[in-house]
Amino acid sequence: MKKFNLVIILLSLLVVFSCKKDKEILTDEVPSTEMVEDSMIVQDSSEMGSNTIQTFASPPEIQGCSSKFAANESDFKQGKFVYVDDYGNTAFVKINNKIVKISMEEGDFDPSDISKTLKSETGVVTMKGQQIKQVGESTYFKGEMTIENKNGTKNTTPIYGKCGC
Structure with a gap:
């Protein structure tokens, strides 16, 4: 039972940290201000x-x-x-x-x-x-x-x- 709980905890941590990493990658690729302004007009x-x-x-x-x-x-x-x-x-x-x-x-x-x-x-x-x-x-x-x-x-x-x- 301890191994099962440990596996669940590790998988949960993996999911949480991998989602956070994706968000960091997306923030690095934010379009320039000019692009955002142009697309709005x-x-x-x-x-x-x-x-x-x-x-x-x-x-x-x-x-x-x-x-x-x-x-x-x-x-x-x-x-x-x-x-x-x-x-x-x-x-x-x-x-x-x-x-x-x-x-x-x-x-x-x-x-x-x-x-x-x-x-x-x-x-x-x-x-x-x-x-x-x-x-x-x-x-x-x-x-x-x-x-x-x-x-x-x-x-x-x-x-x-x-x-x-």
Whole structure:
């Protein structure tokens, strides 16, 4: 009976301490303040306005396989993106201090070269570029992105980024 009680106590301690360890791991991976603020101001694509393109951290909705683009390689390495998508359902751009969420259709991505046009009732996001290298499951691209609002105002920025898992 003593062995049984000892086993129960040890298992209980193991469960308690392993749960506490998981919580510590999760607290080490808390997203940056910028990411939390940006994810709270996500707007529908009807909010494109005058379309001043800005950088933002990857939204928490994007996990796993994705395409992420910045204005240059330095911004890309720092996680300052101008465009992020989840490989088929949703794309994000930051315009006029708001992250705009745009619905995508399957097939909006060509893995060899970028040739993407995403349309909404208020504007168009167009991306064009070429593959510059392949590293494992990730493909790196360089090109340009143009955002045009419904009034015809266009804003173009160079892009550098990758698509992969």
